[in-house]
Amino acid sequence: MAAIELDGVTKRFDDVTAVSDLSLTVEEGEVFGFLGPNGAGKSTTINLLLDFVRPTSGTVTVLGHDAREESVAVRERTGVLPEGFDVYDRLTGRAHVEFAVDSKESDADPDAVLERVGLADAADRKAGGYSKGMRQRLALAMALVGDPDLLILDEPSSGLDPAGAKEMREIVLSEAGRGTTVFFSSHILEQVESVCDRVGILRAGELVAVDSIDGLRAASDADATLRISVGAAVDDGLLAEIRGLAGVSSVDRDGDVLQVGCDSDAKTTVVTTLEDDGVPVEDFSTQETSLEDLFLSYTEAESAEESVDGDEKTAETDGETGSAEVSR
Numbered sequence: 001m002a003a004i005e006l007d008g009v010t011k012r013f014d015d016v017t018a019v020s021d022l023s024l025t026v027e028e029g030e031v032f033g034f035l036g037p038n039g040a041g042k043s044t045t046i047n048l049l050l051d052f053v054r055p056t057s058g059t060v061t062v063l064g065h066d067a068r069e070e071s072v073a074v075r076e077r078t079g080v081l082p083e084g085f086d087v088y089d090r091l092t093g094r095a096h097v098e099f100a101v102d103s104k105e106s107d108a109d110p111d112a113v114l115e116r117v118g119l120a121d122a123a124d125r126k127a128g129g130y131s132k133g134m135r136q137r138l139a140l141a142m143a144l145v146g147d148p149d150l151l152i153l154d155e156p157s158s159g160l161d162p163a164g165a166k167e168m169r170e171i172v173l174s175e176a177g178r179g180t181t182v183f184f185s186s187h188i189l190e191q192v193e194s195v196c197d198r199v200g201i202l203r204a205g206e207l208v209a210v211d212s213i214d215g216l217r218a219a220s221d222a223d224a225t226l227r228i229s230v231g232a233a234v235d236d237g238l239l240a241e242i243r244g245l246a247g248v249s250s251v252d253r254d255g256d257v258l259q260v261g262c263d264s265d266a267k268t269t270v271v272t273t274l275e276d277d278g279v280p281v282e283d284f285s286t287q288e289t290s291l292e293d294l295f296l297s298y299t300e301a302e303s304a305e306e307s308v309d310g311d312e313k314t315a316e317t318d319g320e321t322g323s324a325e326v327s328r
């Protein structure tokens with residue numbers, strides 16, 4: 001059974017379409033990263049899962065329950081770390097977790113939960129004195145109460161330093177190891193890379209890609225950059241010839257160096273074309289797409305229509321998704 005199933009979901013707030021015709025399935029036990037820039041619709045999607053907002057159209061099913069009709073059943077089996085969680089300054093960490101235990105009618109031992117997130121030593125301190133990372137861990141502890149089948153984490157690493165973000169990842173992995181489905185949003189691809197089985201990328205309310213990070217990388221192969229040091233001038237005619245080769249997306253000349261955006265199949269052709277035209281190639285190297293560029297390639301195309309072309313495109317990466325339209 002799928003843990004999360006969104007089918008043709010649109011959510012409008014007056015004239016703003018926050019989520020547009022979103023269809024997405026997250027399988028049980030999967031760690032799924034939900035990515036997108038600010039305002040892409042991530043929090044709205046999470047709110048739809050929890051029935052905090054209702055879809056304008058489409059259906060939302062969580063753990064086999066209709067999110068609208070059976071929201072109580074969904075919330076009983078779901079732990080949530082909301083975006084911008086704020087602690088009660090005067091309450092201790094333990095009191096926060098006790099509150100979660102009471103409201104979920106769980107028999108969990110608060111100290112054991114605090115231990116799981118590394119806050120056992122700070123259990124008796126007032127949360128108002130906690131650091132940002134400790135507050136996030138406390139929020140996670142509250143979400144973990146009752147061993148939920150689904151964990152929904154909205155920007156769990158926001159405000160955390162690298163060590164804090166690493167700890168958060170470790171906790172997510174250990175929960176996933178217990179069979180929990182984890183759905184979390186982020187606008188930083190690096191933060192999801194090491195934990196997610198798959199990621200979905202949202203742009204302006206539309207899902208532009210769903211795949212593993214490796215799959216996304218493979219699909220954006222066209223954007224790897226070939227750096228070529230040449231031993232003679234490259235005239236405009238030759239530049240145009242290279243620009244016209246199959247698999248080449250961009251060519252820039254900077255003194256003796258050419259930067260060619262191309263897929264791996266085109267690399268050899270680019271080099272031989274230069275040599276055939278009498279331009280000696282002294283050195284060349286390939287720079288793979290960085291995670292940041294990869295993310296930008298899916299989220300910064302000029303308009304959503306350019307790369308979203310029907311439902312099939314979002315079901316699997318097909319080698320053309322998003323990145324093909326983007327030149328850097």
Ligand SMILES: Nc1ncnc2c1ncn2[C@@H]1O[C@H](COP(=O)(O)OP(=O)(O)OP(=O)(O)O)[C@@H](O)[C@H]1O
Nearest residue numbers: 013016018036037038039040041042043044045187
């Ligand atoms: N309650 C609301 N009323 C009106 N507009 C809303 C409401 N909630 C969200 N929106 C709009 O919907 C769009 C998507 O917002 P959302 O908060 O879902 O994005 P997000 O991807 O979570 O962004 P961020 O990374 O900044 O948290 C934005 O244009 C936002 O202004």
